């Protein structure tokens with residue numbers, strides 16, 4: 001298995017979520033069975049609150065790495081955790097040959113949710129101090145700034161701080177407007193952020209989903225997206241078709257402009273991924289072929 005950083009750009013990666021609580025892992029493995037057919041460069045697994053969900057992140061990421069021989073990335077957050085707990089999780093990941101971590105602060109319901117670490121940078125520092133270069137660390141970035149940041153400049157300053165701690169690549173928050181992403185990417189490059197910036201894309205497949213997403217991350221919703229969300233409010237199948245078509249076009253445009261990578265927020269829906277994959281495959285592989293020289 002080639003390591004993620006040895007594979008040609010643009011990279012093509014997926015994000016999935018593990019089962020919650022004591023729910024069976026069988027459904028998640030069925031999702032992975034379908035996703036690996038698309039030959040992703042890595043599959044990342046989200047990390048929630050609660051011990052069992054967190055154990056599931058470790059188990060599923062290890063399965064991706066060892067059973068499917070695909071590079072697995074475990075998300076890790078600062079929420080409600082201690083150094084000791086993080087040590088235990090990192091030791092288990094290391095023992096299972098998982099070499100990639102997406103280090104995050106985590107979604108907060110309340111300021112008091114945080115444990116011994118308050119920012120992703122502290123988590124990154126901890127991993128580096130305790131494990132040296134055992135793990136390749138990814139971090140999150142925000143083309144429309146993080147909702148809590150006072151300004152874009154401040155957010156970029158903290159992003160640069162994270163990068164300088166030894167982050168290998170960035171994965172962006174989802175966005176629907178490629179021009180916004182591209183303008184922000186230029187700003188990031190202008191302050192010396194040199195790491196690959198992987199664009200996070202979420203296909204919209206329902207009206208409820210877009211409301212939730214906008215509330216959570218504040219992404220701008222361009223007119224064409226608004227139009228299809230309003231038009232197909234009562235037609236679920238048409239909404240899904242339009243959302244997949246929009247995400248496909250968005251990805252093709254990003255690849256044409258020379259993006260470093262595409263990270264699909266799959267929502268554990270392999271059928272949606274299959275349809276996007278069909279649409280982008282020739283453009284993606286032509287670029288990758290050219291990149292090999």
Ligand SMILES: Cc1cc2nc3c(=O)[nH]c(=O)nc-3n(C[C@H](O)[C@H](O)[C@H](O)COP(=O)(O)OP(=O)(O)OC[C@H]3O[C@@H](n4cnc5c(N)ncnc54)[C@H](O)[C@@H]3O)c2cc1C
Pocket residue numbers: 045046047048075076077102103104105106107108118119120121140141146147148149150154155156158162171172173174200
């Ligand atoms: C690709 C991706 C995957 C994600 N996966 C998960 C997941 O699995 N589980 C989950 O719970 N959440 C996940 N999230 C959501 C993420 O945890 C939230 O967006 C969270 O609010 C911020 O995380 P961060 O790592 O970017 O935090 P940080 O980098 O710590 O930034 C958070 C805020 O603090 C500011 N800041 C940063 N450093 C400092 C500092 N030193 N001093 C003062 N202010 C500072 C930043 O500007 C920003 O406003 C994911 C997000 C992305 C983009």
